[in-house]
Amino acid sequence: MKKIISTILFIFLLIQNSQAQETEIHAREEAHGKLKHHRIALIWGHGYVPKGISNPDNPQVLIIPTIGLDYEYFFSHRFAIGITNELELSNYIIETKEFNELEREYAYVGAIMAMFEVGHLFILGIGPGVEIEKNHNFFVGKISLEREFPIMGEGGWDVTPVLAYELKSSNGHGVYDALTFGIGIGKRF
Structure with missing residues (x-):
């Protein structure tokens, strides 16, 4: 009797799980439409650089304007890989751990991101990249x-x-960090 009840309960849970997955897929298709694998976005933003100084004689909070172009390839509605490209539209100086000043001029930041939809239309990305600058x-x-x-x-x-x-x-040593907030206009195709 326990085996029959366990089997019925197991089948019931499988059916509920498949219905929940179908509902989730339907909700994603309503939000995104049918799966479109490619997305490109133009991003305008501002970055906060805690160790940045725009004027050594008058240190203030440094907010730098940025512009970016992102490309993402979606394997499904939940998983994607992307390339982020960002150009900082300002010159500034950072102070390194050795208390040396290092000038940054219109730095380019690019990264390859693994992306995952963690909640309905909330996407978390993480990945390595490089900041290229003449100095x-x-x-x-x-x-x-x-x-x-x-x-x-x-x-x-x-x-x-x-x-x-x-x-x-x-x-291998952290030199400085930045926090950026931006608004993007994207297109899936």
């Missing part, structure tokens, strides 16, 4: 959280706020 290049560890807001219609357009944290290091 000194850095390795970058990047983590981001974005929330897509699809624009009505079947066009695949969305508006996406993005919050990203970057830890920039050289020779």
Whole structure:
């Protein structure tokens, strides 16, 4: 009798699980439409660099404007890989751990991101990258959280706020970090 009840309970749970998955897939298709594998987005943002100084004589909180172009390839509605590209539109100075000043001029930051939808339309990304700048290049560890807001219609357009944290290091030692907030306009195709 216990075996029969266990088998019935197991079958019931399998049916409930498959129905929940179908409901989740239907909810994603309503939000995204049918799966479109490619997404490109133009991002405008501002980065906060805690160790950055724009004027050594008058140190203040440093907020730098950025512009970016992202490309993502979706394997499913939940998993993607992406390439983020960002250009910092300012010059500034950072103070390293050795108390040396290092000038940063219009640095480019690029990263390859593994992306996962952690909640309905909330996407978490993490990956390695590089900051390229004429004075000194850095390795970058990047983590981001974005929330897509699809624009009505079947066009695949969305508006996406993005919050990203970057830890920039050289020779395995963290040198400085940045926190960036941006707004993107994206298109799935």
